[in-house]
Amino acid sequence: MNKFNIENFIKVLKNTYPDATCSLDFKTPFQLVVAVMLSAQCTDERINQTTPELFKRCKTIQDFIDIDLKELEKIIYPCGFYKNKAKNIKLCANQILKNFNGVVPNTMNELLTLAGIGRKSANVILLEVFGIANGIAVDTHAKRISNRIGLSSESNPEKIEQDLLKIIPKEYLKDVNHLFVWHGRKTCNSRKPLCKNCSVKEYCNYYNSKSSN
Numbered sequence: 001m002n003k004f005n006i007e008n009f010i011k012v013l014k015n016t017y018p019d020a021t022c023s024l025d026f027k028t029p030f031q032l033v034v035a036v037m038l039s040a041q042c043t044d045e046r047i048n049q050t051t052p053e054l055f056k057r058c059k060t061i062q063d064f065i066d067i068d069l070k071e072l073e074k075i076i077y078p079c080g081f082y083k084n085k086a087k088n089i090k091l092c093a094n095q096i097l098k099n100f101n102g103v104v105p106n107t108m109n110e111l112l113t114l115a116g117i118g119r120k121s122a123n124v125i126l127l128e129v130f131g132i133a134n135g136i137a138v139d140t141h142a143k144r145i146s147n148r149i150g151l152s153s154e155s156n157p158e159k160i161e162q163d164l165l166k167i168i169p170k171e172y173l174k175d176v177n178h179l180f181v182w183h184g185r186k187t188c189n190s191r192k193p194l195c196k197n198c199s200v201k202e203y204c205n206y207y208n209s210k211s212s213n
Contacts, residue, residue: 001167009203010172013071013179016199020178029104030127034089036089036124037116038079050078061102064093088116106130123194133173136161141184148204
């Protein structure tokens with residue numbers, strides 16, 4: 001897709017989903033860090049149902065360090081993989097307190113030193129907390145859309161991100177993070193994509209290949 005088409009593609013998505021924003025509920029930077037960790041293999045809806053109790057119980061980073069592991073596991077149990085997530089949350093809180101004076105860091109390299117935080121999560125934190133959009137959070141939606149549209153043929157999220165960064169102008173990175181999630185949820189879902197209703201189907205290899213058969 002050339003620069004003209006990629007810009008039009010993004011503009012159409014923006015018109016289709018004008019309210020596209022982060023779906024996770026949070027009030028502090030560390031609350032988002034926790035929410036992002038919980039989001040692995042879990043829906044944002046489930047996370048937003050779980051975090052109110054958690055954030056009421058743990059109001060500070062120190063509270064996350066002090067809470068009993070079993071109690072934390074019980075609270076986040078509905079989010080799945082609760083044992084590993086609870087361990088990472090407590091370890092991450094410790095790391096931020098000891099290594100960053102209790103302040104969530106604002107660089108990719110520093111965020112990647114934290115337990116439970118990979119590149120995708122770090123991109124979300126940088127964007128939503130600090131307004132920094134230097135990368136793209138390649139989740140299942142971004143991966144599926146990139147492959148179907150033809151923006152990347154890779155399966156590895158980091159390689160997909162690099163392909164996207166080569167063709168998407170920097171000024172659109174902030175929008176793309178949200179637009180891919182919303183498009184993936186509302187139209188380009190995994191099992192039965194709503195191709196006929198898709199606003200960007202003219203740009204899509206998947207749709208065009210189906211239409212030609």
